Amino acid sequence: MLTVGASLQIEDNTKPAEPLKEAKEHVPQNDPQFLLMDAVTETVTIGTLPPLHFLNETVFEKTASERTDEENILSRTSEQRSDLISGVYEGGLKVWECTYDLLELIEKDGETFGGKTILDLGCGAGLLGILALKRGAKQVHFQDYNSTVVEQLTVPNVILNCQEDDKVDSDDEEGSGKGKIQEKFGSKIKVKEEKDVEEGSPAPKKRAIDLSEQPLLAKCRFFSGDWSTFLALVKKEDPQPKYDIIFTSETIYNTAYYPTLHETLHKLLSLGGLVYLATKSHYFGVGGGLHLFETFVEQRGIFSLDHLWDGEEGLQRHVVVLRFKMPKDT
Numbered sequence: 161m162l163t164v165g166a167s168l169q170i171e172d173n174t175k176p177a178e179p180l181k182e183a184k185e186h187v188p189q190n191d192p193q194f195l196l197m198d199a200v201t202e203t204v205t206i207g208t209l210p211p212l213h214f215l216n217e218t219v220f221e222k223t224a225s226e227r228t229d230e231e232n233i234l235s236r237t238s239e240q241r242s243d244l245i246s247g248v249y250e251g252g253l254k255v256w257e258c259t260y261d262l263l264e265l266i267e268k269d270g271e272t273f274g275g276k277t278i279l280d281l282g283c284g285a286g287l288l289g290i291l292a293l294k295r296g297a298k299q300v301h302f303q304d305y306n307s308t309v310v311e312q313l314t315v316p317n318v319i320l321n322c323q324e325d326d327k328v329d330s331d332d333e334e335g336s337g338k339g340k341i342q343e344k345f346g347s348k349i350k351v352k353e354e355k356d357v358e359e360g361s362p363a364p365k366k367r368a369i370d371l372s373e374q375p376l377l378a379k380c381r382f383f384s385g386d387w388s389t390f391l392a393l394v395k396k397e398d399p400q401p402k403y404d405i406i407f408t409s410e411t412i413y414n415t416a417y418y419p420t421l422h423e424t425l426h427k428l429l430s431l432g433g434l435v436y437l438a439t440k441s442h443y444f445g446v447g448g449g450l451h452l453f454e455t456f457v458e459q460r461g462i463f464s465l466d467h468l469w470d471g472e473e474g475l476q477r478h479v480v481v482l483r484f485k486m487p488k489d490t
């Protein structure tokens with residue numbers, strides 16, 4: 161049983177059954193063409209933000225049998241038809257909707273991230289970190305629970321966005337895309353594009369990436385693993401990284417993870433830094449949500465939490481910001 165606040169008690173039945181994943185750093189090894197092989201890409205454009213490109217989640221279902229997946233999450237998620245298997249797969253293979261809420265807020269707010277150090281915590285596809293990278297961040301670190309997500313989605317997405325935008329655009333003009341589907345939701349435009357892949361064409365060869373040719377990629381680091389072991393790993397570094405901005409979207413669904421999440425934010429946020437957290441009010445079937453997390457944060461007494469945006473439609477969604485309490489606040 162986990163006690164959250166004086167009057168709230170939650171059944172702590174969400175603890176993962178399997179041992180938590182040990183953290184490790186991933187250094188991109190493969191040629192971009194190899195990582196982007198058979199790619200079905202999407203591009204999301206929100207107002208004046210630079211377009212963000214990412215691999216469509218269906219590619220993993222279609223090509224699961226051809227992919228190396230030591231964690232065995234690709235087959236498990238499609239067999240179990242599950243977006244989340246606690247302690248095994250934490251949902252990073254698709255873009256969750258609160259990511260778009262936070263992108264829209266950044267668009268309105270005008271934050272540029274110039275010269276800042278950024279952590280995209282629980283990054284999945286990594287769109288938030290990628291935006292910061294494209295807008296001039298000094299360094300962007302991406303962390304996801306699953307190594308498969310980092311290697312097969314986050315890294316390829318960063319590479320996709322590091323390639324010059326006009327390369328992607330000129331490919332479109334030449335009509336090399338097999339098919340394009342455009343969807344518009346408010347200020348957000350999503351374009352899904354299937355690339356031509358010739359039957360029987362030889363698979364591109366793996367080559368090491370030359371980081372000198374990828375200046376944006378050279379500003380990035382990638383980590384997988386549970387938050388507690390990720391924190392232990394980066395704390396060993398000298399100097400220990402501290403981040404001006406930590407993004408974390410759709411990561412507070414499981415109350416069992418609140419202590420390690422809070423500790424990670426506490427130890428890795430720089431003084432004066434900001435945590436942008438995007439979330440639903442409640443996660444049915446898992447139990448967590450904003451109210452429980454707010455109560456938890458309040459009890460710990462380390463951060464103040466302010467609402468930046470509260471959605472009103474359907475299942476409510478929110479964007480909040482956490483910052484260290486000033487001595488006068490405590």
Ligand SMILES: C[S@@+](CC[C@H](N)C(=O)[O-])C[C@H]1O[C@@H](n2cnc3c(N)ncnc32)[C@H](O)[C@@H]1O
Binds near residue numbers: 251253410
């Ligand atoms: C629902 S996904 C959201 C992915 C992405 N932020 C988005 O909005 O599309 C939750 C993410 O939180 C991360 N996560 C959840 N629990 C974690 C834990 N205990 N340790 C490390 N990462 C965790 C996973 O990496 C996972 O990708």
